[in-house]
Amino acid sequence: MGPGPSDVEPRVLAAMSRPTIGHLDPLFISLMDEIKTMLQYAFQTKNTLTIPLSAPGSAGMECCFANLIETGDHIIICQNGVFGGRMKENVERCGGVAIMVQSTWGRAIDANQLEESLKVNPQAKIVAFVHAETSTGVLSDAKTLVALAKSYDCLTIVDAVTSLGGSKLYVDAWGIDAVYAGTQKCLSCTPGLSPVSFSEAAQQKIKHRKTKVQSWFLDLNLIMAYWGSENKRAYHHTAPVNSLYALHEALLILQKESLEKAWARHAHHHHALRSGLEAMGLNFVVPEGERLAQLNAVCIPKGVDDNALRQALLQDYSLEIGAGLESMAAKVWRIGLMGYACRQENVLKCLAALEDVFSRMNAPIDRGVALSAAHKVYSQPRMSNHDL
Numbered sequence: 001m002g003p004g005p006s007d008v009e010p011r012v013l014a015a016m017s018r019p020t021i022g023h024l025d026p027l028f029i030s031l032m033d034e035i036k037t038m039l040q041y042a043f044q045t046k047n048t049l050t051i052p053l054s055a056p057g058s059a060g061m062e063c064c065f066a067n068l069i070e071t072g073d074h075i076i077i078c079q080n081g082v083f084g085g086r087m088k089e090n091v092e093r094c095g096g097v098a099i100m101v102q103s104t105w106g107r108a109i110d111a112n113q114l115e116e117s118l119k120v121n122p123q124a125k126i127v128a129f130v131h132a133e134t135s136t137g138v139l140s141d142a143k144t145l146v147a148l149a150k151s152y153d154c155l156t157i158v159d160a161v162t163s164l165g166g167s168k169l170y171v172d173a174w175g176i177d178a179v180y181a182g183t184q185k186c187l188s189c190t191p192g193l194s195p196v197s198f199s200e201a202a203q204q205k206i207k208h209r210k211t212k213v214q215s216w217f218l219d220l221n222l223i224m225a226y227w228g229s230e231n232k233r234a235y236h237h238t239a240p241v242n243s244l245y246a247l248h249e250a251l252l253i254l255q256k257e258s259l260e261k262a263w264a265r266h267a268h269h270h271h272a273l274r275s276g277l278e279a280m281g282l283n284f285v286v287p288e289g290e291r292l293a294q295l296n297a298v299c300i301p302k303g304v305d306d307n308a309l310r311q312a313l314l315q316d317y318s319l320e321i322g323a324g325l326e327s328m329a330a331k332v333w334r335i336g337l338m339g340y341a342c343r344q345e346n347v348l349k350c351l352a353a354l355e356d357v358f359s360r361m362n363a364p365i366d367r368g369v370a371l372s373a374a375h376k377v378y379s380q381p382r383m384s385n386h387d388l
């Protein structure tokens with residue numbers, strides 16, 4: 001129950017152990033086509049350029065910036081956590097100029113601040129931000145931010161590594177131009193792949209670049225020779241065949257559950273976990289309305305040793321929760337409810353384990369109330385999708 005990798009569906013692990021076939025085998029090519037179609041569903045897009053990259057989420061980030069930026073381009077980055085900082089690194093390494101819009105860590109990105117920046121930086125061509133900041137547990141309003149960027153003729157790059165499969169995300173309806181995700185968070189798949197999707201406008205920009213993409217491996221013009229829709233597929237790199245079996249299986253499971261139900265499941269278990277944590281007296285870092293269901297950042301109670309508590313959870317309960325990052329280190333815990341890990345038994349186990357370890361540490365928490373608070377949520381009907 002950390003910030004990823006999340007628990008992998010047993011069916012996904014089983015799929016991964018099937019015999020490895022050639023990455024140009026006709027059977028494998030049809031599997032690739034199915035993956036593309038199912039990724040379009042997961043992203044809610046008709047974008048033809050919707051594929052999994054053969055590398056983790058960070059490569060998806062790098063791919064978006066490397067393909068869309070040319071030397072001297074100005075990019076506005078809205079930062080409210082660790083991953084926004086990595087976007088800046090990427091922009092600068094691609095020869096671009098990063099214009100930073102800083103929001104408070106633990107708060108959603110402020111659309112007014114973005115608009116101010118768009119007004120004074122008419123040379124900006126792209127707006128980039130993280131939809132679900134895993135470092136702080138914040139969900140930003142991607143729909144509003146993308147609409148704003150578009151009204152200033154900017155393309156958008158959205159990090160959906162933690163949101164895909166866990167939070168509402170409509171790539172086409174919201175008009176996102178480039179989006180990247182990861183397999184190891186809410187998709188319940190193994191780490192190491194990065195689904196990406198590019199709009200027609202983004203594809204046009206990539207096709208008409210004046211200079212070559214500086215990364216050979218992530219150059220979409222080359223990758224499309226392998227993943228493209230035409231019948232002939234050319235070798236670019238050896239595809240991670242078994243990882244793609246895993247992704248195929250994970251996407252089948254997602255499709256069967258349905259995106260809407262997956263989003264509702266994350267919200268439901270988040271409510272139960274939150275009720276239990278708050279009953280104990282723990283405080284969330286993020287204000288209500290901006291919280292991620294799949295990543296619960298809570299303040300460490302006074303007098304509790306961060307490392308000792310996480311070690312006890314791991315040793316006594318085989319339960320992993322995440323530590324705080326950078327400015328939030330030793331101040332918060334990050335409790336993940338991602339994908340297959342997002343289940344009632346995990347919520348109850350986590351609350352019971354926390355209560356036990358807190359008690360042994362004489363932590364100032366309320367005892368004997370967390371589980372009943374969570375059970376109270378479970379005894380009520382699930383929220384409908386309208387409440388998400």
Ligand SMILES: *Cc1c(COP(=O)(O)O)cnc(C)c1O
Pocket residue numbers: 004056057058059061083130132133134135159161162182184191192
């Ligand atoms: C996990 C994560 C990444 C990086 O993904 P990796 O698979 O670890 O490379 C990027 N952005 C966000 C928001 C993440 O949570």
